[in-house]
Amino acid sequence: MGGKILLANMDVPGIRDFDVYHASGGYKSVEKALRDMTPAQVAAEVTRSGLRGRGGAGFPTGLKWSFLDKKPDKPRFLVCNADESEPGTFKDRYLMQHLPHLLIEGLIVSSYALGVKSCYIYIRGEFKYLVGILEKAIREAHLHGFLGENILGTGFGLQIYVHPGAGAYICGEETALLESLEGKRGNPRIKPPFPAFKGLYGCPTVVNNVETLATIGPIINMGGEAYSKIGKGKSTGTKLISACGNINKPGVYEIEMGLPVKDFIYGDAYCGGIANDKKLKAVIPGGSSVPILPADLIVNTASGVQRLMTFESMADGDFISGTMLGSGGFIVFDEDACIVRNTWNLTRFYRHESCGQCSPCREGTGWMENVLHRIEHGQGKMSDIDLLVRIAKNIEGTTICPLGDAAAWPVASAIRHFRHEFEEHVLHPAEVLEKERGLQAVY
Numbered sequence: 001m002g003g004k005i006l007l008a009n010m011d012v013p014g015i016r017d018f019d020v021y022h023a024s025g026g027y028k029s030v031e032k033a034l035r036d037m038t039p040a041q042v043a044a045e046v047t048r049s050g051l052r053g054r055g056g057a058g059f060p061t062g063l064k065w066s067f068l069d070k071k072p073d074k075p076r077f078l079v080c081n082a083d084e085s086e087p088g089t090f091k092d093r094y095l096m097q098h099l100p101h102l103l104i105e106g107l108i109v110s111s112y113a114l115g116v117k118s119c120y121i122y123i124r125g126e127f128k129y130l131v132g133i134l135e136k137a138i139r140e141a142h143l144h145g146f147l148g149e150n151i152l153g154t155g156f157g158l159q160i161y162v163h164p165g166a167g168a169y170i171c172g173e174e175t176a177l178l179e180s181l182e183g184k185r186g187n188p189r190i191k192p193p194f195p196a197f198k199g200l201y202g203c204p205t206v207v208n209n210v211e212t213l214a215t216i217g218p219i220i221n222m223g224g225e226a227y228s229k230i231g232k233g234k235s236t237g238t239k240l241i242s243a244c245g246n247i248n249k250p251g252v253y254e255i256e257m258g259l260p261v262k263d264f265i266y267g268d269a270y271c272g273g274i275a276n277d278k279k280l281k282a283v284i285p286g287g288s289s290v291p292i293l294p295a296d297l298i299v300n301t302a303s304g305v306q307r308l309m310t311f312e313s314m315a316d317g318d319f320i321s322g323t324m325l326g327s328g329g330f331i332v333f334d335e336d337a338c339i340v341r342n343t344w345n346l347t348r349f350y351r352h353e354s355c356g357q358c359s360p361c362r363e364g365t366g367w368m369e370n371v372l373h374r375i376e377h378g379q380g381k382m383s384d385i386d387l388l389v390r391i392a393k394n395i396e397g398t399t400i401c402p403l404g405d406a407a408a409w410p411v412a413s414a415i416r417h418f419r420h421e422f423e424e425h426v427l428h429p430a431e432v433l434e435k436e437r438g439l440q441a442v443y
């Protein structure tokens, strides 16, 4: 189903270097945008494309850009969110490692559309190996006149800076990211004001995901209208999915939006089925923060319709039977995976990564981890299961940033769909511990 857009030139030898990238049609969108289009026309093409942010929330990119405060009294900034720390999500690093110029190209065209002269790539601290790759690509783009004071003689100028973080998941949240970029502790800000009005150094700022920005060049090349015809409904275009867990072929795949989930899991071109011919038990389809769904509900919706890889289809149903496409971190569990152990492991992560500003998140993630630890280790009580549900409910919607929800949803959804496993841990701890001996957590 569908051709590749982002990864189309992935297999061209040497594509990471400017010369090869340029010879393969790279940077054409910069020439087209800067020479033949006004900034407003570029932004209009992005709106027309229907592109939705690939960082997790799926917010329409053109609409986000239209919010940017355009008053001339302050500089505007574009910040590329390359923090990618969500368990199960590993597609942005893949793009930056193999196609750094695709990102640089997108940053130039986006900056032109937004009237930005300084652009930052905020990259996760652990991605040290990518910093050199990106800086080399930026140097090459300068050398060939695609960055600097007067790009291609058009009068438009842009500098791109790479800023490594220190390795905190919360710095992927856009306002924590801006704090960190300003040299402060990465604590999320209270919104409003939104970054479009008061972002980096108090100036209007757009924060977009790596994949979102890498898609801008291809959109300008093919035109927004053509891009909007790819995909399904309001989920236009293609999406990178990082697939992991108990599957035959873990990796990063570019899919056309609308691909049936079943084809993605079992198709030879994608995950290639469940490893060791086991049965599918469950999937977390959008990175660790989104609700887990059992096999029957991930393959078909509650109303029996085939579930598709789109923002809408993933959310189909009520809050109980739906989930989210999120950042596209697709984590697959086979029949032997222990949902309790994986939920506990994940909650340890959120407890560690909570910035501590809000009591429900700071305390709640710790309480949930303690309770899950005792259930997993054979010391749980039946009442602990509802206690977990109550703690999760008290975190949800009560915090400054969505990390609270991100920590609560996996626990609540795991109990909703796999309560029997939690009960089994409480009622038969010795048997469960024996069964799990030597079993690794999936994530």
Ligand SMILES: Cc1cc2nc3c(=O)[nH]c(=O)nc-3n(C[C@H](O)[C@H](O)[C@H](O)COP(=O)(O)O)c2cc1C
Pocket (backbone or CB within 6 Å): 052, 053, 054, 055, 056, 057, 058, 059, 061, 064, 081, 082, 083, 084, 085, 086, 169, 170, 171, 172, 173, 174, 175, 207, 208, 209, 210, 212, 213, 401, 402, 403, 406
């Ligand atoms: C705890 C937390 C972590 C996040 N981590 C990332 C991240 O690593 N990369 C990313 O693009 N967005 C991340 N986001 C979402 C960003 O806040 C923001 O919505 C996104 O960068 C916007 O880009 P988009 O509109 O292109 O999707 C995170 C959000 C939260 C609450």
Ligand code: SF4
Pocket (backbone or CB within 6 Å): 170, 187, 188, 353, 354, 355, 356, 357, 358, 359, 361, 362, 399, 400, 401, 402, 403, 404
């Ligand atoms: S929800 Fe958690 S991570 Fe977000 S601001 Fe509050 S304490 Fe910090």
